[in-house]
Amino acid sequence: MSEQLTESVTVPDKLAKMATENEWPLDKLESMLQLFSPFQVQILLDRKMTAAQAERLLSGERPDENAPLYTPEQEEYIDNLKAGKYNLRWLQDQEPTWGVRSSLSSRGLTLMDINKAYAGEPEDVAPTDSMAPRGAVLDPEYPGMGYTMNSKYELWADNVAPLYEEAVSRQWSVTRDIPWQDLKPLPNDLERAQCEFCTFLTEVEMIASDFPAKWLWRMNQHYHEVKMFLCTQAMDESRHLEVFRKRALANGGGLLHARAETELGLANILHAPSYIQGSFLMHVVGEGLVLDIFRAGEFLAQNKVEKEMYRLCMQDEARHVSYGTMHLKYFLENHPDREKAERELHAVAEIAERGFTGFLCNSFIIEPLAVLAGGGIKHIDKGMEAVKIVWKRITDEYLNRCDLAGLDRRSRIVLPAEAPY
Numbered sequence: 148m149s150e151q152l153t154e155s156v157t158v159p160d161k162l163a164k165m166a167t168e169n170e171w172p173l174d175k176l177e178s179m180l181q182l183f184s185p186f187q188v189q190i191l192l193d194r195k196m197t198a199a200q201a202e203r204l205l206s207g208e209r210p211d212e213n214a215p216l217y218t219p220e221q222e223e224y225i226d227n228l229k230a231g232k233y234n235l236r237w238l239q240d241q242e243p244t245w246g247v248r249s250s251l252s253s254r255g256l257t258l259m260d261i262n263k264a265y266a267g268e269p270e271d272v273a274p275t276d277s278m279a280p281r282g283a284v285l286d287p288e289y290p291g292m293g294y295t296m297n298s299k300y301e302l303w304a305d306n307v308a309p310l311y312e313e314a315v316s317r318q319w320s321v322t323r324d325i326p327w328q329d330l331k332p333l334p335n336d337l338e339r340a341q342c343e344f345c346t347f348l349t350e351v352e353m354i355a356s357d358f359p360a361k362w363l364w365r366m367n368q369h370y371h372e373v374k375m376f377l378c379t380q381a382m383d384e385s386r387h388l389e390v391f392r393k394r395a396l397a398n399g400g401g402l403l404h405a406r407a408e409t410e411l412g413l414a415n416i417l418h419a420p421s422y423i424q425g426s427f428l429m430h431v432v433g434e435g436l437v438l439d440i441f442r443a444g445e446f447l448a449q450n451k452v453e454k455e456m457y458r459l460c461m462q463d464e465a466r467h468v469s470y471g472t473m474h475l476k477y478f479l480e481n482h483p484d485r486e487k488a489e490r491e492l493h494a495v496a497e498i499a500e501r502g503f504t505g506f507l508c509n510s511f512i513i514e515p516l517a518v519l520a521g522g523g524i525k526h527i528d529k530g531m532e533a534v535k536i537v538w539k540r541i542t543d544e545y546l547n548r549c550d551l552a553g554l555d556r557r558s559r560i561v562l563p564a565e566a567p568y
Contacts, residue, residue: 156180165192175201186290193218240284254316258308258372271481273297273369281369294367300481301422302366302373304473310466311372314379319459321390329451330398336524337449340515342400344444345391347512350405351437352387354413355380355467358429362422376470383463390456408505415502423478423488424495430471431548432499436506438464439541440516443533447519468548475552492554500561507538507566531568538566 156177158166162185166176175198179188182205191201194215203211217225224234249256249264262268265282276291296302304310333341359377366374395402416433419425441464445457475492482488506512513534514527521530542562549556 159185162188162192165189169195169197171198171201178205189290195219242284244282254312257312258375259312262308269299269303269369269372271299273299273367275369276367278368281371292368295365296362296422297367297369299370300478302370302474303477304373304470305477306473307376307470308372310470311376311379314376314383314463314466317462318382319386321386321393321456324459325390325393325456326451327393327397331450332399333449334523336518337522338398338400339403340518341398341449341453342395343403343511343515344519345395346403346405347409348391348437348440349388349395349402350409351413351433352384352391354384354416355429355434356384358416358419358425361417362425365422380467380470383467387460387463390460394452394456404511406509406511408509412502412505415499423475423492426471426474427492427495428499430467431475431552432496432503432545434464434467434471435545435548436503436541438468439537439544442540443516443520443537447516447533449519472548472552475554479553489554493556493559496549496554496556497559497561500556503541503562507541508568535566535568539564 158173158176158180162176162180163173166173169192171192176188179191179201191204194217196204196214200211200214204214227234244265247264249260252260267282269281273294275285275289276294276297277285277289278292279285279289332338359381363374363377368374392402412433416425416428419428438461441457441461445454445461448454448457479485479488479492513531516537517527517530517534518524519530520533521527542560542564546557546560
């Protein structure tokens, strides 16, 4: 229970008790909590700061020289150190894995090697809401981190550890690893088509950084492998934004038109009300679509620069899609009410499939693609035949991912198998 002082400030019971012991009026505590977090205020109360000293801190004056820097326990420890007395409690803790050595794989010391030897697989429900490493000894009292995703099924995928290892071993540099020196002028129609395409990709790629960042702090630290992998995804996507922006600007063209329709699709991902909905929309639907576009981009590349940038982005994107697909599979297989979960995801999928048309019937996407496929504006009709193949591939691959995850969309999909144009 907590005492509610105003609509915007809630005083935790623990802080209220500490404030009373320190002879702080509750209105003083409320003033502090309007500016600081409960954890910041606890630091002051732990050190027995007086209400007058707290008032001085709030006023912005120079620090009170008499305000305590150390807690009573720290003062006692300092006195013991001066007397040559050491605590050494850390030497007495009993560690169940002490003396266990991890074997090395051919690649070095991987997360899988460490998990096998030490921490093991994470539990279905995280035992604490702390940032203590899985397998460590934790004090009985600690400030909770407020995680909201504390069950394994909410975020886990069985391939997440090897995907992380692959991600960190295959990082690349846009500045160094793309052969920019080979970029030559293109006919105006081809350059404009590539620049429009790169404008679209520059616009959409960073959503796969922003969405995980929104949820990372909510994920329990017990499942650190997922958080580590999503951090690599954020880095991958910042690199993708960089490479497509650079390509648009590097060859005499420039950034062209960004569509409101595309923005709606991105907002649909970023503002998804749950992680599983957003992950499905981003990893399974959105990044799956972009992965097929990267494949087309590599095939239609006009030079080594474009071929290499699409190839490298494709290897990154494939990891993200793989995690999302296997996360969906784990979520469905381990959800306490699978029938309910499937109903919700089928509804999300239907909306997403209708939203597909915002990309697959967008003239600022399919026409530049057709120009590149046809070799110029004069052959756009020929290029549209290739676009139709891309449509079919996108829908086929999407259904394959759903099949792998155990979500049957084949009998429900609202998208036609063949392009309507």
